[in-house]
Amino acid sequence: MNFYIAFCVLVSCAFSVDSAIINTKTNLNSELSNKIGNFSVDFIGRTLASEAPNANLIFSPITLWTVLGVIAEGAAGRTLKQVCDVLRIKPEDRPNVRATFRTIQKYLVVTTSTVELKKLNIMFVDKKLSPKKNFSNISSAYDVSFAPLNFSAPQQTADFVNQRVNAFTKGRITELVNSKDLLQSHMILTSALYFKGQWTYKFDESSTTLRPFYDSNGNKMGEVNMMTNRHTFPFANIGAIQARVLELPYGKENRLSLLIMLPYPNVSVKDMFNNLHNYSLDMMFGDIATSVKEFPDDEIIVYLPRFKIESELDLTGSLMAMGVRDLFDDTQADLSDMVNVPTYVSKISHKAIIEVTEEGTTASAATSAIFGNRIGSTRFEVNRPFGFMIVEKTTNTIAFSGSYNKPQLY
Ligand SMILES: *[C@@H]1O[C@H](CO)[C@@H](O)[C@H](O)[C@H]1NC(C)=O
Ligand SMILES: *[C@@H]1O[C@H](CO)[C@@H](O)[C@H](O)[C@H]1NC(C)=O
Ligand SMILES: *[C@@H]1O[C@H](CO)[C@@H](O)[C@H](O)[C@H]1NC(C)=O
Ligand SMILES: *[C@@H]1O[C@H](CO)[C@@H](O)[C@H](O)[C@H]1NC(C)=O
Ligand SMILES: *[C@@H]1O[C@H](CO)[C@@H](O)[C@H](O)[C@H]1NC(C)=O
Ligand SMILES: *[C@@H]1O[C@H](CO)[C@@H](O)[C@H](O)[C@H]1NC(C)=O
Numbered sequence: 001m002n003f004y005i006a007f008c009v010l011v012s013c014a015f016s017v018d019s020a021i022i023n024t025k026t027n028l029n030s031e032l033s034n035k036i037g038n039f040s041v042d043f044i045g046r047t048l049a050s051e052a053p054n055a056n057l058i059f060s061p062i063t064l065w066t067v068l069g070v071i072a073e074g075a076a077g078r079t080l081k082q083v084c085d086v087l088r089i090k091p092e093d094r095p096n097v098r099a100t101f102r103t104i105q106k107y108l109v110v111t112t113s114t115v116e117l118k119k120l121n122i123m124f125v126d127k128k129l130s131p132k133k134n135f136s137n138i139s140s141a142y143d144v145s146f147a148p149l150n151f152s153a154p155q156q157t158a159d160f161v162n163q164r165v166n167a168f169t170k171g172r173i174t175e176l177v178n179s180k181d182l183l184q185s186h187m188i189l190t191s192a193l194y195f196k197g198q199w200t201y202k203f204d205e206s207s208t209t210l211r212p213f214y215d216s217n218g219n220k221m222g223e224v225n226m227m228t229n230r231h232t233f234p235f236a237n238i239g240a241i242q243a244r245v246l247e248l249p250y251g252k253e254n255r256l257s258l259l260i261m262l263p264y265p266n267v268s269v270k271d272m273f274n275n276l277h278n279y280s281l282d283m284m285f286g287d288i289a290t291s292v293k294e295f296p297d298d299e300i301i302v303y304l305p306r307f308k309i310e311s312e313l314d315l316t317g318s319l320m321a322m323g324v325r326d327l328f329d330d331t332q333a334d335l336s337d338m339v340n341v342p343t344y345v346s347k348i349s350h351k352a353i354i355e356v357t358e359e360g361t362t363a364s365a366a367t368s369a370i371f372g373n374r375i376g377s378t379r380f381e382v383n384r385p386f387g388f389m390i391v392e393k394t395t396n397t398i399a400f401s402g403s404y405n406k407p408q409l410y
Contacts, residue, residue: 035088046318058402074338098141114198114251126151126186154182197250203358213407222407224305236291241275261387299377
């Protein structure tokens with residue numbers, strides 16, 4: 001029988017709020033968060049490599065890590081070994097990983113007036129099957145809940161799953177699973193992450209203008225609605241990854257930020273992300289902090305396209321390229337710690353949406369002299385392909401990542 005994994009991810013970054021940042025950075029820097037970071041960067045590279053070079057993409061490395069963590073708890077033999085290798089953990093370390101991950105996950109739930117980050121992990125299981133007790137128990141460490149369904153009625157099952165996801169994402173993701181994918185299937189693991197954040201420093205909607213967007217080599221590709229803002233945003237020029245990086249914080253807590261990574265001219269987004277193999281997020285935040293210390297009063301004049309990206313990805317290929325093979329092979333997969341019947345994973349699909357806008361700015365937003373120029377100001381003009389990451393800074397978790405290569409009017 002097969003096992004279908006669908007997960008969806010939604011990011012909506014709209015609205016803005018004017019407030020001082022309360023600096024509460026307590027670094028929860030565990031060995032595990034470094035491993036997750038290492039996994040995430042590898043996964044980003046593979047996914048960019050397997051998609052069309054001009055695509056706009058969004059995906060959630062941490063959500064995939066969570067899904068694989070749950071699978072590892074139900075796997076045995078070579079399947080377990082392959083999944084653990086990709087997770088950068090040892091099978092015997094799973095109890096420790098579980099405990100640490102529980103702590104990391106706590107930081108991935110945020111509910112304040114300005115930032116909302118929440119997750120939903122559900123395993124829908126055919127009523128005829130019962131997951132093993134230990135597996136159900138252990139999965140609770142990953143916040144997975146179980147829902148029994150009648151898989152003999154695929155359309156009804158798909159509708160039910162889609163309704164849950166639809167409600168969770170507030171109507172943004174309406175069709176995560178398709179009844180055709182569920183034929184012969186008896187389990188669906190869904191994992192969804194929802195993020196909505198208000199900018200700490202707002203963009204003024206009335207300053208948004210149509211502007212050209214170029215390819216990496218400077219040829220005009222089209223136009224975008226370019227938002228603009230100026231502030232002493234954290235910023236660094238990072239030679240090691242051949243990019244300039246700007247941090248746009250959300251909310252008041254200084255915990256979640258959008259990092260815009262703008263490659264040097266003639267450097268592709270893919271190559272820039274590949275440079276991250278040799279350069280950790282810690283180092284990036286370190287370089288940003290150093291740069292802020294050196295130029296504390298420098299204003300950054302930001303030009304950033306208003307954008308929305310929707311991605312639907314089949315991650316099976318990326319995972320196989322990373323070494324997870326047996327899991328997808330009906331003759332080799334060993335999920336014997338999960339259920340009593342032979343099971344393999346038929347597909348891992350992923351849906352994600354991100355919206356980045358200036359919307360919600362109140363009338364009092366009219367910022368002064370947006371286009372003024374003064375000594376000590378730097379232009380950060382995002383008018384060519386760029387990469388981005390939404391990072392939870394306490395744990396250095398890459399909640400979402402992606403690339404914007406093709407201009408669109410949004
Ligand atoms: C389930 O988990 C709880 C708490 O982790 C533990 O005390 C209990 O022994 C576990 N039960 C089984 C059947 O493993
Ligand atoms: C369930 O977990 C407990 C505690 O980790 C272990 O002692 C027991 O052998 C497990 N049972 C099965 C059937 O795997
Ligand atoms: C499950 O769905 C099938 C097909 O619609 C139906 O024949 C069967 O009675 C249902 N079983 C249960 C337990 O609801
Ligand atoms: C980028 O490439 C174009 C065309 O290949 C070239 O004309 C331009 O000088 C290059 N720019 C930089 C900064 O290297
Ligand atoms: C992950 O860690 C290994 C071993 O430390 C290193 O060789 C590799 O380059 C790292 N990969 C990424 C993507 O950071
Ligand atoms: C990157 O890797 C090269 C060798 O591959 C090494 O010499 C260099 O120190 C590394 N850079 C960083 C920032 O780790």
